[in-house]
Amino acid sequence: MPGSLSTSGRTLLMNAMFRPEAFAAISDIFVALTTSVPVSTDSGDTIAEPVASSYARGDYGVGSYFWTLNGPGQLLNAHNIEWINPTDDWGQVTGWALCTESMSGMVVASGPLRRSMTITAGMRLRIPPGVIRLTCQ
Numbered sequence: 029m030p031g032s033l034s035t036s037g038r039t040l041l042m043n044a045m046f047r048p049e050a051f052a053a054i055s056d057i058f059v060a061l062t063t064s065v066p067v068s069t070d071s072g073d074t075i076a077e078p079v080a081s082s083y084a085r086g087d088y089g090v091g092s093y094f095w096t097l098n099g100p101g102q103l104l105n106a107h108n109i110e111w112i113n114p115t116d117d118w119g120q121v122t123g124w125a126l127c128t129e130s131m132s133g134m135v136v137a138s139g140p141l142r143r144s145m146t147i148t149a150g151m152r153l154r155i156p157p158g159v160i161r162l163t164c165q
Contacts, residue, residue, distance in 0.1 A: 030102065030161035031124065031139020034068045040136065041164075054136065057094075058085035058127045059109050059160070061147070065123035066138035072127045075135060078118035078147065085130055086111045086155075098161075105160040111153040118147035124160060137162050 033041065043051040061083075063076045077083065086109050088094060096106040125138040139162070147153060 037136040072133035
């Protein structure tokens with residue numbers, strides 16, 4: 029199941045299209061793993077992220093190098109999204125969120141993982157191209 033734009037993401041998109049003077053471009057994207065699938069009104073403060081000392085959001089980017097269109101209205105990550113190797117267990121994750129900051133910030137889009145994962149210490153964590161799917165409906 030693909031992800032979708034959040035309330036904040038839809039506002040950014042509408043400002044970019046119809047009110048460019050009110051639009052501030054995003055310069056980076058941080059991918060949060062979540063222990064429950066975020067809802068459209070979540071923020072970077074309200075998403076349920078793993079509670080572990082080594083957890084940090086994965087740093088990704090914006091632009092056509094990082095994202096590719098896959099037909100009308102569908103966007104996919106074009107490259108691996110990687111996290112630091114956990115030094116402690118992060119537990120089970122079931123969703124993702126694209127955030128504007130490494131901590132806190134706005135959630136621009138979110139969705140479920142194709143299958144949940146249990147993250148353990150020492151695991152190499154990577155989401156391959158095409159797994160983060162975002163649709164506009």
